[in-house]
Amino acid sequence: MSYLTVHDVHKAFEGVPVLRGVSLAVDLHEAVALVGASGSGKSTLLRCIDGLVGVDAGTIRIGGADGLDVTAHDIDLDEVRQQVGLVFQQYNLFPHMSVLQNITLAPRKVLGLSRAMAEGRARDLLARFGLADKADDYPDRLSGGQQQRVAIVRALALQPQLMLLDEVTSALDPQLVGEVLDVIKELKESGMTIVMATHEMTFAREVADRVCFLSGGVVVEEAEAHRFFDEPQDPRTREFLARVRAWA
Amino acid sequence: MTTPAEAPLEAPDIPYVDPERFLGQRRRGRRNAWVASVSTVVVFAVLVVGITSTPGWSQVQETFFNWDAAVATWPVVIRAFVLNIKIFLVAEFFILILALLVALARGLQGPVFLPVRILATVYVDFFRGVPTILVILLLGFGVPALHLSGVTNSPLVWGTVALIVSYTAYVAEVYRAGIESVHPSQRAAARSLGLSSLQATRYVVLPQAIRRVIPPLLNDFIALQKETALVSLLGPVEVLRAAQIDAASNFNYTPYVVAALLFVAITLPLTRLTDWLQRRATSRRSAAGMP
Ligand SMILES: Nc1ncnc2c1ncn2[C@@H]1O[C@H](COP(=O)(O)OP(=O)(O)OP(=O)(O)O)[C@@H](O)[C@H]1O
Ligand SMILES: [Mg+2]
Numbered sequence: 001m002s003y004l005t006v007h008d009v010h011k012a013f014e015g016v017p018v019l020r021g022v023s024l025a026v027d028l029h030e031a032v033a034l035v036g037a038s039g040s041g042k043s044t045l046l047r048c049i050d051g052l053v054g055v056d057a058g059t060i061r062i063g064g065a066d067g068l069d070v071t072a073h074d075i076d077l078d079e080v081r082q083q084v085g086l087v088f089q090q091y092n093l094f095p096h097m098s099v100l101q102n103i104t105l106a107p108r109k110v111l112g113l114s115r116a117m118a119e120g121r122a123r124d125l126l127a128r129f130g131l132a133d134k135a136d137d138y139p140d141r142l143s144g145g146q147q148q149r150v151a152i153v154r155a156l157a158l159q160p161q162l163m164l165l166d167e168v169t170s171a172l173d174p175q176l177v178g179e180v181l182d183v184i185k186e187l188k189e190s191g192m193t194i195v196m197a198t199h200e201m202t203f204a205r206e207v208a209d210r211v212c213f214l215s216g217g218v219v220v221e222e223a224e225a226h227r228f229f230d231e232p233q234d235p236r237t238r239e240f241l242a243r244v245r246a247w248a
Numbered sequence: 249m250t251t252p253a254e255a256p257l258e259a260p261d262i263p264y265v266d267p268e269r270f271l272g273q274r275r276r277g278r279r280n281a282w283v284a285s286v287s288t289v290v291v292f293a294v295l296v297v298g299i300t301s302t303p304g305w306s307q308v309q310e311t312f313f314n315w316d317a318a319v320a321t322w323p324v325v326i327r328a329f330v331l332n333i334k335i336f337l338v339a340e341f342f343i344l345i346l347a348l349l350v351a352l353a354r355g356l357q358g359p360v361f362l363p364v365r366i367l368a369t370v371y372v373d374f375f376r377g378v379p380t381i382l383v384i385l386l387l388g389f390g391v392p393a394l395h396l397s398g399v400t401n402s403p404l405v406w407g408t409v410a411l412i413v414s415y416t417a418y419v420a421e422v423y424r425a426g427i428e429s430v431h432p433s434q435r436a437a438a439r440s441l442g443l444s445s446l447q448a449t450r451y452v453v454l455p456q457a458i459r460r461v462i463p464p465l466l467n468d469f470i471a472l473q474k475e476t477a478l479v480s481l482l483g484p485v486e487v488l489r490a491a492q493i494d495a496a497s498n499f500n501y502t503p504y505v506v507a508a509l510l511f512v513a514i515t516l517p518l519t520r521l522t523d524w525l526q527r528r529a530t531s532r533r534s535a536a537g538m539p
Contacts, residue, residue: 050440081442092437096455105451106441158442 001064003028003193004049004162009058009071011044018044020217021058026162031194033204033225036214037240042197043089045214046164049195050086051077062162082110085155089167091147093139093154099126100135103154111158118157125153129183145176149183156187163187165196169203181207201244205229213237310500317502321494325503328490329510332476335404335486339411339476340469346412347419352449354424368420375417381478384410388482407479415472422464426457463529466522470515477511487511 002025011019018041026032034042047053049060051070060070062083070080094102103125104118113121126132129149139147148168155163165184169177181203188194188207198204204211204225211228213221213236221228221237232238299305353361353368375383387410392401400406430453438448480489487510491503 052436052440077439078442078444081440084440086440088433088437090433092433094434094437094452094456096459105438106443109447109451110442154441 002026003030003062003064003067004195005059005061006045006049007059007061009045009048009060010056011041011048011053012056017217019048019055022214022217022219024212024219024222026193026195028161028193029191030210031188031192031196031208033208033211034195034197034214035199035201035204035211035240040214041217042214043166046086046166046195046197049164050084051075051080052086078110082158083161084164085158085160085162086164087148087151087155087166087168089171091139091144091151091171093147093151095139098136098138099131099142099150102139102150103157106154107157122153122157125156126150129153129186130179143176144172145179148172148180152180152183152187162193162195165194165198167197167199170199199244201229201241213240215240312501312505314500314502317498317500318506320498321491321503321506324490324494325487325506325510328485329487329507331404331484331486332473333514335408335411335476335479336473339408339415339472342412343415343419343472344465346416348423350416350420351423351427354420355427357445372417372420375414376421378414380411380414380475381481383414384478384481386410387413388479403482404479404484407482407484411472411475411479415468419465419468422461422468423457425464426461427453429460430456460529463522463526466518466525470518470522473515473518474511 004024004026006022006024009019009022010017022041022045024032024045034045036042044053048055049062049070055071058071062068062070062080068080068083069075070077093099094105097105100119100122103122104113104115107113107118107121108115123132123135126135129152131146131149131153134142134146134150139150142150148171152163152165152168168184169180172180177200181200184194184196184203185207196204196208205228206225208225211223211225212219213228213234215236221232221234223233228237229241232241300309350368350372353364354372356364384407388403388406391399391406392403434452434456435448438452439445443451476486477488480486480492483489485493487507491507494503495501
C-alpha cells in the first residue's frame with residue numbers, strides 16, 4: 001500500500017470549489033511533482049495533507065494501512081504534523097528567533113528533546129546543508145535562498161517521513177534557485193518521500209519520479225516524469241506544457 | 249593594515265565624496281545649528297519677558313511660584329507622591345496581565361468559546377467608553393455603600409481597582425492590535441511544525457506582537473501615571489490631595505506647581521524612551537524595506 005493516499009478529496013472556499021475529487025497515491029521514497037496553473041489548488045492540496053485546511057469530503061491517509069487518517073474527526077493533527085514537514089513559498093521563518101532557535105523550537109516543545117540534544121541535531125542538519133556558520137544569525141540577515149534552506153532544515157528537524165514543498169523556489173531570485181534545488185535533490189537521494197508543487201518543469205523532470213497535473217480541481221494526468229513531458233496524453237496537459245514552454 | 253596589492257580591491261567600497269560638496273555640507277550644518285540656537289533663545293526671551301511684564305505677574309509669582317512655599321511644601325508633597333507611584337506600580341502589574349488575558353479571550357476560535365468572546369468584547373467596549381473618573385467614583389463610593397461583609401471599604405484599594413478595570417480595557421485593545429498585526433502565515437508555520445495552538449501563540453505570535461506594541465503600551469503607562477491623581481477624589485492623600493491641603497492652609501498654590509513638576513519629572517523619561525523606541529522601530533522597518 002502507498003505511503004500517502006489521497007482519495008476523492010473535495011474542498012471549496014466560500015462556495016467556490018477548488019478541489020473537486022482529487023486522488024493521488026505516493027509510495028515511500030517516491031518524489032511526486034504537482035504541476036498546474038496558478039490557482040489550480042496545488043497549495044490547497046498540500047495544506048489539506050498537512051491538516052492546516054480541513055477537507056469537505058474524501059479521505060487522506062498517511063503511513064500506509066495502519067497509519068493515520070488525516071481527515072478523521074478525532075485525528076490528533078499534531079501527530080500528523082510530526083510525520084509531515086511542510087515548507088512554504090514564503091519561508092515563514094520566525095523573525096524574532098535565531099536560525100538555531102527556529103530549528104530547535106518544535107523538537108524541544110513538541111518532541112520534548114533537551115536543548116542540548118535539539119541543538120546538536122540542528123547543527124548537524126545545518127552543516128549538511130552548508131549553513132553551519134548561520135546558526136546564530138537572525139532570518140533578516142540571510143539571503144532568500146539561505147532562508148528557504150533554513151526553512152527546509154526546520155521541517156527536517158522533526159525527522160518527518162514525508163516532506164511537502166510548496167513552490168519553495170518561486171519567491172527566490174533566479175541566481176538563488178539552484179542552491180535550494182540542490183537541497184531538494186539531496187533529500188530525494190537520501191530516500192525522503194516528497195510531494196512538491198512546482199513551476200520548475202526542468203527540475204520536476206530531473207528529480208520527480210512522477211508528475212501529477214492538476215486542472216479544474218481534478219488530477220487530469222499523472223505519469224512517470226519523462227512520459228509526462230515527452231508523451232502527454234490529455235489535450236489539457238499538452239496545452240499547459242506548450243504554454244509553459246513558450247514562457248521559458 | 250592592508251598591503252598595497254589589496255588596496256585596489258577595497259577601493260570600490262568607499263563611496264567617493266566630492267571634497268567641495270563635503271565642506272559645503274559641513275558649512276551648511278554649522279549655519280543651521282547657529283540659526284536654531286538663536287531662534288530658540290529669542291523665542292524664549294520674548295516669552296519670559298512677555299509673561300513677567302504682565303500687570304498681574306508679581307501676584308502670580310507670589311501665589312504659584314513662591315520659592316519659600318515650595319521648600320516648605322516639598323517634604324509633604326514628595327511623601328504623598330510615593331503613594332502615587334505605589335498605586336501606579338500595583339495597577340500596572342495587574343493591567344499588563346489581565347489585559348493580555350482579555351486580548352487572548354477575544355481571539356479564541358471556535359463555537360465553544362463564544363460566551364468568553366462575548367464577555368471580553370462587552371467588557372472592553374463598556375470600559376473604553378466610560379470615563380475613568382466615573383469608574384473611580386462608582387467603585388470608590390458604590391462598593392463600600394453595598395456593605396459587603398469581608399470586602400474592604402478602603403478607598404485606596406477601590407480607586408486602584410477602578411484604574412485597573414478601566415485601563416485593562418485600553419491595554420487589551422493595544423495587545424489585540426499587536427496580535428492581529430502578526431501575519432497568519434506565522435501561526436500556520438508554527439502549527440505545521442506540530443506546535444499546539446497555545447504553543448504557537450506563546451512562542452511565535454505573542455513575542456512578535458508584544459515587541460510591536462511596546463511604544464503604545466508605554467503611552468498608556470504615561471497616561472495611567474497621571475491618572476493616579478484621580479484617586480484623590482475618594483480621599484486618599486496622594487500628591488494632588490496633599491498639595492490641595494497644603495495650598496488651602498497657606499492660601500498659596502505653589503504646591504500644585506510642585507506636584508505638576510513631579511509628574512513631569514517621572515513621565516519625561518518614559519516619554520523620551522517611547523519616542524526613541526518608535527523612531528528605532530520605524531528606521532528598522534524602512535531598513536528592511538517594509539512600509
Ligand atoms: N483560505 C482561503 N480562503 C479563500 N480562498 C482560498 C483560500 N486559499 C486558497 N483559496 C483559493 O483557492 C484557489 C486555489 O488556490 P491555491 O493557492 O491552492 O492555488 P495554487 O495552485 O497553489 O496556485 P499558485 O500556483 O498561484 O500558488 C485560489 O482561487 C485561491 O484564491
Ligand atoms: Mg500555491
